Amino acid sequence: MKKLINDPFKVTVECIEGYVKAYPDLIKPIGTHVVVRGEAPIKDKVAVVIGGGSGHEPLFLGWVGYGMADAAVLGEVFAAPPPQFIVEATKAVNGGKGVVYIYGNYAGDRMNFDIAAEMMEGEGVKVESIRVWDDVASAPPERIQERRGLAGDLFVIKIAGAKAEEKASLVDVKRVAEKARDNCRTYAVGLSPPTIPASGKPTFTLGEDEMYLGIGAHGEKGVKIIKMLSADETAEILVNELIKELNLKEGDEVNVIINGYGSTTLMELYIVNRKVHQILSGLGIAIHRTEVGNFLTSQEMAGCSISLLKLDGELKMLYDAPAYTPTYRLCSIHR
Amino acid sequence: MRKTLDYNSLRSFLLNFSNAIMEKKDYLTELDAACGDGDFGVNMYLGFKRVYESIEKLNGNDVGNLFEIVGKTILSSVGGASGPVFGILFIEAGKAVKGKNEVTLDELATMFKNALEKIRLRGGAKVGDKTLIDALEPAVNALITASHKKEDIYTALKIAAESARVGSESTKNLVAKQGKARYLGEQSIGHLDPGAEVIRILFEELLVTYQSFCLKNN
Secondary structure: OOOOOOOHHHHHHHHHHHHHHHOOOEEEOOOOOOOEEOOOOOOOEEEEEEEEEEEOOOHHHHOOOOOOOOEEEEEEEEEOOOOOHHHHHHHHOOOOEEEEEEEEOOOOHHHHHHHHHHHHHOOOOOEEEEOOOOEEOOOOOHHHHOOOOOHHHHHHHHHHHHHHOOOHHHHHHHHHHHHHHEEEEEEEEEEEOEEEEOOEEEEOOOOOOEEEEEEOOOOOOOOOOOOOOOOOHHHHHHHHHHHHOOOOOOOEEEEEEEEEEOOOOOHHHHHHHHHHHHHHHOOOOOEEEEEOOOOOOOOOOEEEEEEEEEEOOHHHHHHHHOEEEOEEEEEOOOO | OOEEEEEHHHHHHHHHHHHHHHHOHHHHHHHHHHHHOOHHHHHHHHHHHHHHHHHHHHOOOOOOHHHHHHHHHHHHHHHHHHHHHHHHHHHHHHOOOOOOOEEHHHHHHHHHHHHHHHHHHHHHHOOOOOOOOOHHHHHHHHHHHHHHOOOOOOHHHHHHHHHHHHHHHHHHOOOOOOOOOHHHHHHOOOOOHHHHHHHHHHHHHHHHHHHHHHHHOO
């Protein structure tokens, strides 16, 4: 795999160095693996700390700023960050009103964030953790707490960030974050594998005429390998599963994310989105807001994921609240 | 025959173990690539390189402190799931013998027993889940049994190393229930768990160090 890098063992650190140079007006680095809002710490605001392995940009790194996260902590490619980076981030953004950790539900992330949370609690800082488990392909509904976190991270971080920006209490920020998490689902498909720079090998192999249904964000095995389908057929399989999972009915309202995994073009993503809208509209399900683009990538993996967030008045209002970060910006609209 | 493992022999074990992990980088990567995302060997290599550097010039006599340094170095540098798991292993082992400059078999058993319990608590894995627990638990049980039977340390280490080997070997036929390998389901059968292999190597190196260090100096 061709990659425009230097030392494969330094990709994370060099990526962060370059990233902070691009947005000096918005963010600042703390050490080597943490970025925080320029104005951090913000007094009397619940601090939102997000993070996980690198290699998924813009996920985590790009969503630090007004209306979203106060800090992002990155580990090496596809590997959770060690506790001391999380502690560094927490200390840099703690405004005295408690801290919320939001991350994808992976064993490594759970352990490192839990250890960090215990260390911070030991210093008298209140920490709440929200694990995002939106991937319908990774475990049956009755074992939802074993599911992986995918692009639903965006919904949860956006909504928690908006609530925290209102200077809401730690209890309230946690409540809306969990509500967003519990009302979103994601289903993904992979067309070609990612490569971790340090290992240099693709994480799976797939024939030219095959696609991987339910692929994980690190190229973990999916539900099954199927014959390559068209954009419309693929969208249909993915979105129908989400409709079933969320028990969506006529009159319900949703937000949509069509997420590209790295090397799938925007053109393809828009074609998928076209069909998703046709299906949802056909069922009388209203679409409030649609996000199309690369939000959670997996190196150069090809493929996409579709995420739906079932809305109520509160989630809708929080999602629509303004946000201004290096890679996610939203103007305020109240319809 | 020696009845204890002293500071110097345990430090030399930790150096040998670090070397063994560094040497087996490609082997561990290969195992991880079969069921995980293939970064285990590299992450462990980088972590144990730091471990080696941090204890190479260490001039102390507190075994507890020695193990805690190893654990904290791993916890702070490896990341992923391996960082906490192997970090906790050495930190908890160290806590059990704080201030001691040599450990008896009974204390050695307690070190690894406490480590096992804390890892279980943190990660939630149990025997049969295709993780390092499959090698660590039988090794710990072997040490405890040997200690109760008042066996000598050498015999105990031989049984522990053999138990870890058999335990690690057993992961080959197991379906992964934890971590990213879990999603493979039945497809994870036929591959050894890399974490269990690290435990096998650990008890192997402990035995080898005892043989070369303690038997020779007796």
